[in-house]
Amino acid sequence: MANFDAIVIGAGQAGPSLAFRLAATGRRVALAERSAVGGTCVNTGCTPTKTLVASARLAQLARRAAEYGIELPGPVGIDWPRVKARMDAVVARSRDGLTRALEEAENITFLRGHARFTGPHAMEVNGQPLRAPWIFLDVGGRAAAPPIPGLETVPWLTNTTLLQLETMPRHLAILGGSYIGLEFAQVFRRLGAEVTVLEVAPRLIPREDEEVSATIRDMLEAEGIAFHLGAKGLSVAPAPEGVALRLEGAPKIHASHLLLATGRRPNTDSLGLEAAGIARDARGFITVDDELQTSVPGIWALGECNGRGAFTHTAYNDYEIVAANLLDGEARRVTDRLPCYALFTDPPLGRVGMTEREAREAGHEVLVGTRPMTRVSRAVEKGETTGFMKVMVDAESKRILGAAILGTDGDEAVHALLDVMQAKLPYTALQRTVHIHPTVSELIPTLLGELKPARP
Template sequence: MSRRFDAIIIGAGQAGPPLAGRLTEAGMTVALIERKLFGGTCVNTGCTPTKTLVASAYAAHLARRAADYGVTIGGRVGVDMKVVKARMDAVSGRSRQNVESWLKGMDKCTVFKGHARFCSPREIIVGDEVLISERIFLNVGGRAAVPDLPGIDRVKFFTNSSILELDTLPPHLVIVGGSYIGLEFAQIYRRFGSEVTIVEKGPRLIGREDREISEAIREILENEGIKIRLDAECISFTPKGSQIGVGVECSTDEPEVLGSHVLLAVGRGPNTDDLDLDKAGLETDKRGYISVDDQLRTNVPGIWALGDCNGRGAFTHTSYNDFEIVAANLLDNDPRRVSDRTMAYALYIDPPLGRVGMSEAEARKSGKRVLVGTRPMSRVSRAIEKGETQGLMKVLVDADSKAILGAAILGTGGDEAIHGIIDIIHAKAPYTAIQRAMPIHPTVSELIPTVLGELKPLA
């Protein structure tokens, strides 16, 4: 049995549902296929559940610090992991249900539950039906990478998805991977009460960030009692009764970490290996990401790839921006491109890191004359008043064009304050435009003009 539609969307992540909305509003019939959970990574295993955990962990941390603010709490601060998980599941579940209800109630949209595969460049099989369309949009997302490390097949381990099923507290959680996902879970579980060790293959945490940012984050985590093992070149796993031995082969300290649980946080890969892309003639890179051009068109006319599966961004906001780019080009005669956007993201440890544009290393390689301004959060009134003075602010500027090249705000409110800089970069305005504004006191954002007023040549 076959059915014809004006468009087929595979995947109900952050790009698929809003695209279905725009296409149906334009009068098109749309088939949307989802094989598992509506809302994709963000709603089910990413932003929504993890930031809910971050909030619970922050509440526990603040309760323990209550005396610092003159607040008395009787007795020991405890964490009920079953209640924590129930709250997370409820928040995530509501978001998932909202997406599903929206799609199923959308006029001209037919929702299919099942695993989609290509039969040809214009045909998709799902269940016992063949769907046909001249326009096919892939929003199939990604999943945690599981590298073939020695002994990994002999032990139980968590990924960023499966650890969300845990409703008990690990006595000692060993996290393999010192990047964004690993660091968030490290602080979450340490604040819940677990002993936590991070094992990182590289010489420092989050190696893409500037060294002082990386070192500041390490200090923040170590001050909370998180152990960090760097330069772990030969990571391996050995069952040790009820525990797991994680071989690290570091140049310092013991060669093995003994933990009760292991979380692998070593990257992600695209969900493209079981779509029969070859039957459509679609090209991928060596990691399986679908190759796309600047308007997210694949090498096959009439097929687009959006979100994590195209390798052009790994965030909810890049996926949603992919939808906006495709809709603008297809429906609005508005020629938007991926290359027009400036990459921005956040790391949601506490305090958070907000980042946009170039790092210092990238700025140095650009060949531009670079100016830099920095300020410790210990000299930001808002941070002092809140008793949260860890971190720093840093801005990089092109001395000739006066354009802001990049910025990092590691500190309380850093994930929000960075947006003022994001907007200036997007508007292609000079950094001096911020200095003429009148910011609100007391905020973190009000110190951005101050930092820009103290720019110096990059040493």
């Protein structure tokens, strides 16, 4: 039995940072990873997909070159092997650098292999028994496959296997009209594939405000992406060209490739949690308290596997919360952070806090400010006027409840609102701030000066 001060399972966004922090205090740390260092973000999520988004955006801008007075010698060509090689190189740089850091770190024993609990504070990795008073789980999640008739008879892709394709799909059918599905839809359409998106809900990304869903649909349809919303009775079958998809009340769809983007499930089913007495919820997420401790004292769950956030930034914040509470004597809580995220279509959506519907349902008297990107100078100058800005404020407290910026640089500009919300300041503090012209952010104070009661 190898004894450590701490065991970290998983080298995603939270695990390595925590291991380095613990090791810096002189504690002996074992970190185990069964797959690629860096987790979903580095290997199959943020890093590769945003690299593809950049290539796809450049291709689209090249197609629009004449609008800016730029002449190109001919039509835009796509070299998928080179696009993929660039993506793979960016991923490798990040993954390999983190791997070397873990292998060379003082006080960290880096183990390659699958970890399982054998008791409340005992584990084994590749048959090697380990024990520690502190154990931290950062095991992430994976794509989920819905029960679709015929799915077992056809090849299908996930966000992971799609990135491994050596050739560009001729026609990519995507099941799921939410964040992952829409990002891939736009990327592969811009890189030359025919794309069809199927969504069982009556609109795209149904958790967003209706005007967000409608605007994103319009902008993607304008690029040639086909949508089937409210899709019912889906079944799939093999076809000579790839996959045949059947829907109630719609012609058969023939696609070369099928991507499943219908949600994710946590990697908690092979950890032996029962041997440690660690509780999970009905969906398999590890149950944690407000300080991210599991049902067993001395064991914490961080990142996607705890069901408290499915983003890189929430996983890293999980690390910050646990490290501050254990090592700095603080009392930080996961419920103190604001929900925030981005949809990295082009243009992107930056979102923080509540939607208008959520604010109403919570009982707030809501003031709303909106401004189309056609009235934002920077967007007009860039020739990128799709989208709008929207902010919700509580009329009584004057606190910002939520905001959405769908438009050029919206994923960056939204942070001005996020910071004021986190500081618990009234919206007037931001309204009276002078921002730099010409930027997208400069219109936020103007937006806050145009608040009106929400329409019933």
